[in-house]
Structures are given as C-alpha cells and as structure tokens.
Amino acid sequence: MSFAPSDQAGDLRRLVEAQRREVRQNGGAAGPRTLAVLSGKGGVGKSNLALALSCALADQGKRVVLLDADLGMANIDILCGISARFNLSHVVDGSRRLDDVLVPLEERLDILPGGAGLKEMADLDDAELAGVIDALGLLEDRADIVVLDTGAGIHKGVLAFALAADTTVLVTTPEPTSVRDAYGVIKSIGGVAEERELLLVVNMAASEREAREVADRIVMAAKQFLGRAPVYLGCVLRDETVGRAVRLRRSFYRLFPAAPAGACVRRLVDGLLGLWGGNREPSFAPKGFKAFFLRLSRAFFMEK
Numbered sequence: 001m002s003f004a005p006s007d008q009a010g011d012l013r014r015l016v017e018a019q020r021r022e023v024r025q026n027g028g029a030a031g032p033r034t035l036a037v038l039s040g041k042g043g044v045g046k047s048n049l050a051l052a053l054s055c056a057l058a059d060q061g062k063r064v065v066l067l068d069a070d071l072g073m074a075n076i077d078i079l080c081g082i083s084a085r086f087n088l089s090h091v092v093d094g095s096r097r098l099d100d101v102l103v104p105l106e107e108r109l110d111i112l113p114g115g116a117g118l119k120e121m122a123d124l125d126d127a128e129l130a131g132v133i134d135a136l137g138l139l140e141d142r143a144d145i146v147v148l149d150t151g152a153g154i155h156k157g158v159l160a161f162a163l164a165a166d167t168t169v170l171v172t173t174p175e176p177t178s179v180r181d182a183y184g185v186i187k188s189i190g191g192v193a194e195e196r197e198l199l200l201v202v203n204m205a206a207s208e209r210e211a212r213e214v215a216d217r218i219v220m221a222a223k224q225f226l227g228r229a230p231v232y233l234g235c236v237l238r239d240e241t242v243g244r245a246v247r248l249r250r251s252f253y254r255l256f257p258a259a260p261a262g263a264c265v266r267r268l269v270d271g272l273l274g275l276w277g278g279n280r281e282p283s284f285a286p287k288g289f290k291a292f293f294l295r296l297s298r299a300f301f302m303e304k
Contacts, residue, residue, distance in 0.1 A: 031288025032065075032143040033276065036165035039172065040181025042152040045203045046171045048242060049265070050149035051079050052253035053169075056269040057145055058108040065102070065143040067112040069161060070151040077113060080105055081249035087113035091135055098138045110142075132293075139289045146289055153181075154188040162189050164295035166287060167197040167272075170230055173204045174214045186222050186230060197275070200230040201268065204238045211235030233271050236264040 037050040047070070054066040067088075068076040077084050084103050090096035103111040139146060150161045162168045162185070172182035182200070189198070200218060205211035215232040222229035239261035245252035253262050287295075 031140045031290070032146050033167065034146045034148060034165040034287075034289065034292040035272075036069075036148040036150055036161040036168045038150040038158055038162060038168065038170060038185065039152045039178075040154065040170075040183070040185040041172075041175075041178045044152070044171050044173045044178055045236070045242070046152065047075055047079055047149050048246065048252065049169075049171055049201065049203060049236065050147055051076060051251045052262075052265045053269060053272075054109055054147045055106070055251050055253045056265050057147070057272075058106065060269060060273060062108065062144045063142065064109045064145050064147060065112050065139055066105075066109065066147045066149065068114045069148040070114070076111060076149055078249060079246065079251065080111060082111065084111070084113040092132050094131075098135055133290050136293060137290055143289070146292070154184050159185070159188055160296055162196070162198075164292050165196065166292070167199065167276075169199045169201055169233065171201050171203050172214065172218070174202065174206070174210055179214060179218060183218055183221060186218075186228070187226055190226070190228075198228075198230040199233040199272075199275075201233050202235040205235045206238055208235060208237070211237075231275075234264065234268045236261050236268070 035053075037046055037053070039046045050066065054064045058064045066076060082103055082105065084101075086096050086101045088101060091098055091101055098112075101112060103113070105111050148161055148165060151158045168189075170182055170185055172178045186198070200215055202211035202214050205214070211234075212232070215235075219229040219232060237260045239252070239256075239259050241256040241259040242252045242261050245255045248255065252259070253265050256262055
C-alpha cells in the first residue's frame with residue numbers, strides 16, 4: 001500500500017496541530033524523546049551501547065523504554081538475560097495490550113521487544129495504523145525517553161528510524177570498513193533528516209585520541225562532500241569487561257560500572273542531557289512517541 005505525498009503531508013499537519021494543542025494543555029510537555037542507535041556495519045557494539053545508554057539514562061532519573069528495533073537480528077533479550085513471551089507484533093494484531101508486551105528490566109527501565117511488528121506496521125491501512133499508534137500512546141505518559149536499538153546497514157528498515165527519531169546516534173569503530181559504512185549511512189540519510197539531531201560515537205577505541213581522529217575524518221569528509229556532518233558526542237574505550245558481561249547476559253554498565261567503558265557511557269549521557277536541555281534551550285525539541293511512529297510509517301512508505 002502507498003500514500004500520495006499530499007495525503008502524507010495532510011496526516012502530518014493534523015498530527016502536529018493535535019500535538020501542539022496537547023503541549024499547550026500539558027504546560028509544555030511534548031511527550032517522550034526518541035533516540036535511535038544505528039550503525040553502518042554489524043559487530044560494532046551497537047546493541048551493547050544502546051542498553052548501556054538506557055541504564056545510564058535511568059540512573060539520571062529518566063523513565064526509559066528500550067525498543068529492540070532490529071528487524072533482522074533482535075538480540076536485546078539475550079544481552080539482558082530475559083525471555084519475552086510477546087513482542088510488538090502482538091500489539092499490531094490486537095492480541096495483546098502494550099502493558100502485556102513491556103518487560104520491566106529494572107527501576108525506570110522497560111524493554112519493548114519489537115520483533116516483526118515494526119515491519120508489519122508499514123502494511124497497515126489508515127484506520128489500522130491509527131489504532132496501533134493509539135495503543136502505543138501509553139508510552140507518552142510512561143516514558144521520558146524511548147531508545148531504539150536498530151539494525152545495521154543502509155536499507156530502508158534501518159534508515160527509516162534515523163528519519164523518524166528526534167535524535168540519532170551513529171556508532172562506528174576505528175576499523176576502516178566501519179568508518180566507510182558510517183559515512184555511507186550519513187550519505188544515505190542526506191538532507192532528508194536535516195531537522196533531526198545526528199550524533200557520532202566511536203566505540204572500541206584504543207584511546208580518546210584515536211577516537212577523536214576517527215571522528216574528525218568522518219566529520220570533515222561529510223562536510224566536504226555531503227554538506228552535512230554529525231556532531232561528535234564522544235567515545236567508548238575498548239574494554240574486556242564488555243565481552244565478559246555479554247557472556248553473562250548482563251549490561252556491562254551494570255556489572256562493571258567503574259570500568260573504562262562504563263565511565264565513557266556516563267560521559268556520553270552527560271553530553272546527551274546537555275544537548276537536550278542543560279542550561280539552554282534544546283536545539284531539537286522532542287515530538288513525542290505517536291509522532292515518531294507516524295514518521296516511521298511514512299519513511300517506510302516513501303520507499304514503496
């Protein structure tokens with residue numbers, strides 16, 4: 001199924017106006033911020049980082065929902081040591097409520113298994129999509145931040161999240177193939193996502209100096225050839241405790257908070273919270289979870 005551009009624009013305008021009314025009525029609260037974590041290449045530690053960021057944000061008093069949005073190789077449940085009976089597809093088909101699908105991991109942090117439900121949403125008609133978005137609206141009051149652990153690569157199932165989320169964190173490592181693929185993600189996103197916040201994290205770096213050199217190469221190339229570049233958020237140093245935590249099916253941030261990788265994640269979260277508020281107005285205000293899902297559906301439709 002596909003929508004004409006005018007239909008998409010009309011839907012978005014109606015949603016934006018409805019949200020503006022909600023913001024005015026709620027004293028400025030616009031709903032949860034959506035943060036997509038993606039990579040151009042697999043094996044760069046993206047899911048581990050998404051889980052660690054979620055834990056660290058929860059430690060800062062934020063109510064966080066971590067959505068496993070990898071359409072091909074969902075693995076947050078393995079990293080967390082949980083077994084989920086249901087996933088988002090059960091909300092899409094109406095057999096379960098959102099409360100039945102959410103898995104509490106710890107205080108202020110829930111896991112939302114995505115499964116095939118995200119892909120199935122792209123095939124819904126107007127009425128069905130509206131019903132699912134309303135069902136997911138519970139997160140508007142339940143979460144401050146929704147972290148989306150997406151897949152790797154530049155196919156539409158990954159890039160759709162970068163186009164829909166308020167903030168996107170692009171993860172790379174110093175390996176040349178990872179750097180090349182990270183640049184490919186920036187190129188594929190192009191100018192479509194200019195109104196979104198695009199951040200860069202260098203994972204598994206041998207040192208902060210190495211991470212900065214990698215980030216500078218990506219940023220300079222993107223500025224020169226693409227006219228748009230990510231903002232360097234920071235790095236996570238190579239740390240053997242990460243692999244140990246994976247084998248134990250726990251977050252490295254929780255098992256080894258004093259290790260170098262854990263300290264790096266805390267600095268990343270400090271940087272995020274500074275960008276989102278701090279002592280100044282945030283550059284990119286959150287649009288809310290319902291708006292995210294409408295944008296996500298539209299991003300899928302644009303490729304059909």
